[in-house]
Amino acid sequence: MLDLFARFLAVACCSFMLVAVAADSGTAKKPFLTEAERVWLSAHPEITIAPDPDYPPIEYFDENGHYRGIAADYVHLVERKLGVRFKVVRLRDWDEAIEKAKKREIDLFGAAAETPQRSEYMLFSSPFVEFPSVIIVRKSVTEPLTLKKLAGMRVAIVSGYADHDYVVNNYPHLNLDVVPTVETGLRKVSFGMVDALVANLGAATFFIEKQGITNLRLAGNAGYMYRLAFGCRKDWPELAGILEKALSEISPDERETIFNKWVRLEQENLLASRKFWISLLSVLGVAALGLVGMLVWNRSLRTLVHRRTDELSQELTERRRAERALRLANAYNRSLIEASLDPLVTIDADGKISDVNAATEEVTGYSREQLIGTDFCDYFTDPKKAKEGYQKVFKEGSVRDYELQISHRGGRITSVLYNASLYEDESGKVLGIFAAARDITEHKLAEEELRKYREHLEELVRERTAELAQANELLQQEINERKQTEGALLESERKLRFMSSQLLTTQEEERRRIARELHDSIGQSLAAIKFKVENVMGEMNSDQSGRRVHSLELIIPVVQDAMEEARRIYTGLRPSMLDDLGIIATIGWFCREFQKTYASICIEQQIDIDEEEIPEPLKIVIFRIVQEAFNNIARHSRAELVSLSLESIDGLIHLEVEDNGSGFDLPSALAKSSHEKGLGIAGMKERAELAGGAFGIESVIGEGTIIRASWPGVEALSS
Numbered sequence: 001m002l003d004l005f006a007r008f009l010a011v012a013c014c015s016f017m018l019v020a021v022a023a024d025s026g027t028a029k030k031p032f033l034t035e036a037e038r039v040w041l042s043a044h045p046e047i048t049i050a051p052d053p054d055y056p057p058i059e060y061f062d063e064n065g066h067y068r069g070i071a072a073d074y075v076h077l078v079e080r081k082l083g084v085r086f087k088v089v090r091l092r093d094w095d096e097a098i099e100k101a102k103k104r105e106i107d108l109f110g111a112a113a114e115t116p117q118r119s120e121y122m123l124f125s126s127p128f129v130e131f132p133s134v135i136i137v138r139k140s141v142t143e144p145l146t147l148k149k150l151a152g153m154r155v156a157i158v159s160g161y162a163d164h165d166y167v168v169n170n171y172p173h174l175n176l177d178v179v180p181t182v183e184t185g186l187r188k189v190s191f192g193m194v195d196a197l198v199a200n201l202g203a204a205t206f207f208i209e210k211q212g213i214t215n216l217r218l219a220g221n222a223g224y225m226y227r228l229a230f231g232c233r234k235d236w237p238e239l240a241g242i243l244e245k246a247l248s249e250i251s252p253d254e255r256e257t258i259f260n261k262w263v264r265l266e267q268e269n270l271l272a273s274r275k276f277w278i279s280l281l282s283v284l285g286v287a288a289l290g291l292v293g294m295l296v297w298n299r300s301l302r303t304l305v306h307r308r309t310d311e312l313s314q315e316l317t318e319r320r321r322a323e324r325a326l327r328l329a330n331a332y333n334r335s336l337i338e339a340s341l342d343p344l345v346t347i348d349a350d351g352k353i354s355d356v357n358a359a360t361e362e363v364t365g366y367s368r369e370q371l372i373g374t375d376f377c378d379y380f381t382d383p384k385k386a387k388e389g390y391q392k393v394f395k396e397g398s399v400r401d402y403e404l405q406i407s408h409r410g411g412r413i414t415s416v417l418y419n420a421s422l423y424e425d426e427s428g429k430v431l432g433i434f435a436a437a438r439d440i441t442e443h444k445l446a447e448e449e450l451r452k453y454r455e456h457l458e459e460l461v462r463e464r465t466a467e468l469a470q471a472n473e474l475l476q477q478e479i480n481e482r483k484q485t486e487g488a489l490l491e492s493e494r495k496l497r498f499m500s501s502q503l504l505t506t507q508e509e510e511r512r513r514i515a516r517e518l519h520d521s522i523g524q525s526l527a528a529i530k531f532k533v534e535n536v537m538g539e540m541n542s543d544q545s546g547r548r549v550h551s552l553e554l555i556i557p558v559v560q561d562a563m564e565e566a567r568r569i570y571t572g573l574r575p576s577m578l579d580d581l582g583i584i585a586t587i588g589w590f591c592r593e594f595q596k597t598y599a600s601i602c603i604e605q606q607i608d609i610d611e612e613e614i615p616e617p618l619k620i621v622i623f624r625i626v627q628e629a630f631n632n633i634a635r636h637s638r639a640e641l642v643s644l645s646l647e648s649i650d651g652l653i654h655l656e657v658e659d660n661g662s663g664f665d666l667p668s669a670l671a672k673s674s675h676e677k678g679l680g681i682a683g684m685k686e687r688a689e690l691a692g693g694a695f696g697i698e699s700v701i702g703e704g705t706i707i708r709a710s711w712p713g714v715e716a717l718s719s
Helices: 002-027 035-043 070-082 094-102 162-170 182-190 201-211 237-248 252-262 274-339 358-364 383-396 441-543 546-573 576-580 583-597 616-637 666-673 680-690 714-718
Strands: 059-061 108-113 122-124 129-138 154-158 175-179 196-200 216-233 344-348 353-356 398-407 413-424 430-439 602-608 641-649 652-659 694-700 704-712
Touching: 035 237, 059 070, 070 108, 070 216, 070 237, 070 252, 108 122, 122 237, 129 182, 129 201, 154 162, 154 182, 162 175, 162 196, 162 216, 175 182, 182 196, 182 201, 182 216, 196 201, 196 216, 216 237, 344 358, 358 398, 383 398, 383 413, 383 430, 413 441, 576 583, 576 616, 583 602, 583 616, 583 641, 616 641, 616 652, 616 680, 616 704, 666 694, 680 694, 680 704
Parallel strands: 154 175, 154 196, 602 641
Antiparallel strands: 108 216, 122 216, 129 196, 129 216, 344 353, 344 430, 398 413, 413 430, 641 652, 652 704, 694 704
16 A cells, blocks of 8 residues: 555656746746835735644644644745735635635635635636645555546545535445545545545655554545645735746755655665665575475465466456456447437547447438547537537536437428536546437427417407407497496485485574464463453453353353464474473473373383584484484373483494384385384484484384484594
């Protein structure tokens, strides 16, 4: 294992020397810092560098917290040549360094490989050291490995390192176990927790020797070369130029000294080694014993040769069996390819056709021999678009549903969708492109028919839409005319309501006038007649005209009855008490008078409202509804109990009259009431609604009747 490591390190050393010489020869004649660059450094006295805290021998922090390693030595050389001191920041791990670099919370990487991801936020100098990325496995795994052969294995790789990005981008199928450090990955491989580790060769050898891990071996090259360089934040291109110049000032001898300090490849001079002479004397001492053992060795060797011969014979048999299986597999695969109805073609890296199936011959009109070796673009109606698709595969790794048209030698055109991807050899080298085409000619024709049908359908929709628009316009005209008619009807209804309200008002005013006339004129006249008759009777008594007195006495009861009837009439027309004392007192008087007349009917009153809460115009409405309700009860209900309530609830005035009489059929009663003279049910409803209120009546035959009305109170009207 150490011999393999030494070979890789020798390659790395050579790469390092070539980089050093090239850097020296290319920049030796360049001037050092310009005046603008020195001014920039002066304006930025603190430049922070965040090393990987555990990446020996490249860079790490020792047990005393000092920054050590190859990158650290280069940083110290650059500091001396620039006359500055960088601020070294120790972070938790490399992932944290990456995150802080993205946020520009640190300014420099001491040693980092340039990747597409990192180039989005960092600028990189020329590399100052190179190491290959290798595959480390346990010694029990004997075969050589590549990244492609790691499929199905559990592979450890360090988080955030350049080879991690390389593997993720190029071998996304691998089952990765991301670890924080190279040392962790080595231990996982050693303990059998993972199958392999992909890591920087220099770091891997350092930890293997440091930890004394003996059960690991180098299985192969991962195909990625670590070219470590300084990385600085992308918004400081001045610093990138300054670092590049500082690196050019580092001589090849200085570079070699740093490399040899951390990577020891030289072998000790055997002649000058004390161990060599001790070993030589030991060998001479045992030479005699060696001669004695030669015979035994020769016999053992013959046995070993026979055994090895048998093993080789067995291996040859196995190889022939494998070759036969491979031939069968190739024949099977060829059968599958030829059985495909879709054209299949392989294209080499130069864009030439290397293999086709029978379906490709059918769609192009050319034989397999005619097609192989020709430019694949020549068989499409648009060779430029075909070339662009070919280049897209190399750029993105694959294309899906790339539409092209194949031109048959006889003139037939076939529309196809191409799916293509790269194919590689065992080492991962891209050999060319494998492409499969799906014939969509019938599909395109169907799409064209569907397009024509859709256009026809859209035309029908436009015609129908125009018809609907015309019909809608006519309908709108009819609606407008109907609205005008309804408006006229509503205006007529409003006028009728106004006229009805005016009629009721006029009727009440006429009742008041007649009642006042009866009270003031006829009532007073009858009272005067009664008074004069009584005076005449007094005078006649004194004259002792008994017979005449008796005749006059008979007149007085008649006059008294006439006065009572006049009072009843004008009170019925409009009680003066309503204007003088208010609605509450009037309702109380009315109930007492009603009970005097109808002694068999008991009246219960619940008045829970103040006089000032009732609007003045509403008082006569309430009285007329109570009057009509009680009159109906007296004439039709045969009730024994009447409940009357007048109260204020939530700003509304509620009137309710309920009896326990015989009830009636409400629809027929409403129809009859609308043709009767006087108020009736329809009259009560009209009075309530004209006053801005609501009216309702409930009646059940045999159970009685309830009349309800409600109006806004004074507060509601004022608000």
